[in-house]
Amino acid sequence: MSMVSNQDSTLNSEDTALYQMNLLARSALDLTLHGLENRSLNHDRGSCTLETLRVRRDWRALTERERRAYIDSILCLQQLPPQTPDALAAGAKTRYDDFLATHINQTWHIHRTGTFLAWHRYFIYTFEEALRNECGYSGDLPYWNWGSDIDSMEQSPLFDGSDTSISGNGAFIPNQPDLRIPLGHTDIPPLILPTGTGGGCVTSGPLTNYTVNMGPSFLYMPGGNVSRMSNPLDYNPRCLKRDLTNSILRSNNNHSTVLNLIQNSPDIWSFETNTQGAPGSGLLGIHGGGHLAMGGDPGRDADANPGDPGFWNHHSMIDRIWWMWQYEDLEEREFAVSGTGTFLNEPVSANTTLDTHVNVGFVKRGSIAMRDLMSTTAGPFCYVYL
Numbered sequence: 001m002s003m004v005s006n007q008d009s010t011l012n013s014e015d016t017a018l019y020q021m022n023l024l025a026r027s028a029l030d031l032t033l034h035g036l037e038n039r040s041l042n043h044d045r046g047s048c049t050l051e052t053l054r055v056r057r058d059w060r061a062l063t064e065r066e067r068r069a070y071i072d073s074i075l076c077l078q079q080l081p082p083q084t085p086d087a088l089a090a091g092a093k094t095r096y097d098d099f100l101a102t103h104i105n106q107t108w109h110i111h112r113t114g115t116f117l118a119w120h121r122y123f124i125y126t127f128e129e130a131l132r133n134e135c136g137y138s139g140d141l142p143y144w145n146w147g148s149d150i151d152s153m154e155q156s157p158l159f160d161g162s163d164t165s166i167s168g169n170g171a172f173i174p175n176q177p178d179l180r181i182p183l184g185h186t187d188i189p190p191l192i193l194p195t196g197t198g199g200g201c202v203t204s205g206p207l208t209n210y211t212v213n214m215g216p217s218f219l220y221m222p223g224g225n226v227s228r229m230s231n232p233l234d235y236n237p238r239c240l241k242r243d244l245t246n247s248i249l250r251s252n253n254n255h256s257t258v259l260n261l262i263q264n265s266p267d268i269w270s271f272e273t274n275t276q277g278a279p280g281s282g283l284l285g286i287h288g289g290g291h292l293a294m295g296g297d298p299g300r301d302a303d304a305n306p307g308d309p310g311f312w313n314h315h316s317m318i319d320r321i322w323w324m325w326q327y328e329d330l331e332e333r334e335f336a337v338s339g340t341g342t343f344l345n346e347p348v349s350a351n352t353t354l355d356t357h358v359n360v361g362f363v364k365r366g367s368i369a370m371r372d373l374m375s376t377t378a379g380p381f382c383y384v385y386l
């Protein structure tokens with residue numbers, strides 16, 4: 001017995017955690033399929049069926065052609081005209097910028113709130129739909145499986161700077177001082193974090209000529225300052241910067257940490273809090289970890305980070321983890337909501353409920369109830385993760 005467990009502990013614990021994560025994903029998938037089967041047996045058709053179900057996959061599992069199709073549809077969105085009125089966001093120059101403007105605009109109402117998970121589920125879905133409906137994309141939103149990249153983001157197929165990546169690292173800037181990450185406007189001491197292996201403009205890959213049009217809005221700078229335009233929705237064109245930081249990804253987003261998050265968050269409050277790093281714990285959580293591991297501008301910007309297209313793959317993975325967590329105890333967790341409508345309830349606001357409506361601004365008109373955002377196979381959604 002003791003020999004066996006000794007041997008077990010010398011196995012790579014990351015491999016073990018990845019294996020267990022895949023089991024959890026498999027179980028969530030099976031339960032989802034089962035639920036859809038039952039629905040059709042009961043002639044309760046709904047709009048999501050086994051036939052219309054879509055599958056979001058790991059970036060690694062995509063062929064190069066599939067990766068390129070996804071990237072090309074993003075480049076397409078960055079060429080289409082915006083729908084956000086000039087008066088609201090003068091810097092919104094493309095359809096892609098509608099997403100950036102919405103996130104900047106709503107940032108204090110969609111982070112550390114009861115809406116955080118559901119709002120972002122809806123937001124990335126409207127992005128996926130825009131790629132399909134406005135740019136002819138026929139695939140699905142691929143996710144960034146962080147744990148596979150903790151040793152070298154630079155060699156990740158997502159960030160390696162190749163033609164089939166979303167561009168890679170920024171040009172190396174030596175001697176960048178540490179980051180100091182405050183928690184919103186609270187008095188909680190800032191986290192001190194290292195900078196990465198880049199820092200400047202991305203130098204290769206499909207996004208080399210992409211222009212970030214808005215922000216900075218709440219950009220953590222090496223050395224500790226927060227950079228902010230007086231109006232972050234104004235036009236401020238600049239290159240996409242990255243500063244890939246493996247150590248941040250390794251400590252916050254390794255497979256074991258993610259597995260632990262799913263298995264040891266008994267209720268929605270602890271799950272969403274741990275996902276974003278519990279205040280005062282000194283942890284970033286998987287959410288901040290992924291964003292800050294990309295680094296740069298707007299990767300390190302709490303408000304403007306959708307300006308880095310890595311945002312979509314990162315949040316797709318967060319949504320996947322939520323989906324897996326929900327299916328660990330669907331009855332208790334499918335419709336679980338906790339929190340209010342403001343960042344750490346500052347200023348004090350009403351509790352988020354299933355009847356709370358959220359919106360994505362000029363990304364897609366109208367609003368939608370939280371209730372309709374809780375299942376990936378109900379309301380507007382019809383997808384699972386592999």
Ligand SMILES: [Cu+2]
Pocket residue numbers: 103110111120
């Ligand atoms: Cu966000």
